[in-house]
Amino acid sequence: MVLKAPSLPLTEKCHHYTRLQDVPWDIQKYWKGRHKIFSNYNDGINLTDDAWFGVTPEPVARRIAEDIWMPETTTVVDMFAGAGGNTIAFALTGYYGRVIGIERDADTLACAQENARISGVPEGAITWVHGDCFVVLKELRAELNLSPAEGTIEPLDPSTTVLFASPPWGGVSYTSQAVYDLSKMEPYNLQSLHEACHPLPHALYLPRTSDLQQLADILPPRAKTKLLDENTEGSAPSIKVVQYCMHGFSKALVAYYPAVESLAGAT
Numbered sequence: 091m092v093l094k095a096p097s098l099p100l101t102e103k104c105h106h107y108t109r110l111q112d113v114p115w116d117i118q119k120y121w122k123g124r125h126k127i128f129s130n131y132n133d134g135i136n137l138t139d140d141a142w143f144g145v146t147p148e149p150v151a152r153r154i155a156e157d158i159w160m161p162e163t164t165t166v167v168d169m170f171a172g173a174g175g176n177t178i179a180f181a182l183t184g185y186y187g188r189v190i191g192i193e194r195d196a197d198t199l200a201c202a203q204e205n206a207r208i209s210g211v212p213e214g215a216i217t218w219v220h221g222d223c224f225v226v227l228k229e230l231r232a233e234l235n236l237s238p239a240e241g242t243i244e245p246l247d248p249s250t251t252v253l254f255a256s257p258p259w260g261g262v263s264y265t266s267q268a269v270y271d272l273s274k275m276e277p278y279n280l281q282s283l284h285e286a287c288h289p290l291p292h293a294l295y296l297p298r299t300s301d302l303q304q305l306a307d308i309l310p311p312r313a314k315t316k317l318l319d320e321n322t323e324g325s326a327p328s329i330k331v332v333q334y335c336m337h338g339f340s341k342a343l344v345a346y347y348p349a350v351e352s353l354a355g356a357t
């Protein structure tokens with residue numbers, strides 16, 4: 091049973107900085123680009139100091155919200171909602187009947203809820219969950235036949251759901267490697283993210299230098315899988331990888347994985 095998060099209060103870790111001298115030195119380079127991250131920053135956008143490092147800039151988040159949508163999609167789950175960059179963009183497209191944003195850190199989730207309000211997301215358009223996305227996802231997928239109790243979340247229908255994951259890019263810095271080894275990404279590597287999402291269609295927001303061979307190799311070979319989208323039946327599973335650029339520089343890539351089913355007995 092997954093509970094909806096209540097509206098959380100902003101805490102002393104949530105900040106809306108208005109003067110450079112108040113901003114911690116390690117964030118100052120991001121604060122200068124605050125209006126590129128949230129065009130409505132001045133309306134009172136709140137971020138924890140950690141959130142500055144990982145928030146998806148608004149133009150990129152908007153574009154991803156368009157690109158991830160498929161005609162059958164009614165639900166999008168943002169597994170790492172952070173301060174709300176992507177979750178808000180999903181809600182503002184109006185494409186999705188249900189937008190679920192999961193965040194483990196209460197301070198960051200409070201920022202995301204506040205940012206959604208001031209960005210004009212209608213009340214109730216986003217279902218927020220305070221918890222570990224790996225646990226939450228497992229529960230939402232396992233409960234398909236149960237009717238939800240008051241204050242809990244309806245289970246996911248795998249045929250109409252797409253997952254989005256923008257995990258922390260911890261471990262060895264991706265800027266120090268020509269090709270970023272996704273097996274070393276911390277605390278969640280490519281394998282663990284893919285295993286949590288598979289076989290639902292999912293999009294992974296990853297460093298721009300991510301190893302494309304690793305992204306391809308994680309998909310089981312054609313002989314072992316069947317594509318679940320009937321429009322592409324008979325095709326080999328393939329992934330789409332998009333570099334999202336601002337001012338000529340890539341901010342990140344997104345690997346779009348289709349829905350695939352492992353075939354019984356395949357070795």
Ligand SMILES: C[S@@+](CC[C@H](N)C(=O)[O-])C[C@H]1O[C@@H](n2cnc3c(N)ncnc32)[C@H](O)[C@@H]1O
Nearest residue numbers: 144145146170172173174175176194222223256
């Ligand atoms: C890179 S940030 C996401 C940024 C987000 N896309 C945005 O635009 O604001 C990663 C977030 O995942 C959260 N997180 C890390 N592990 C998590 C987990 N297991 N479940 C849920 N959230 C998690 C972190 O607290 C952090 O806020």
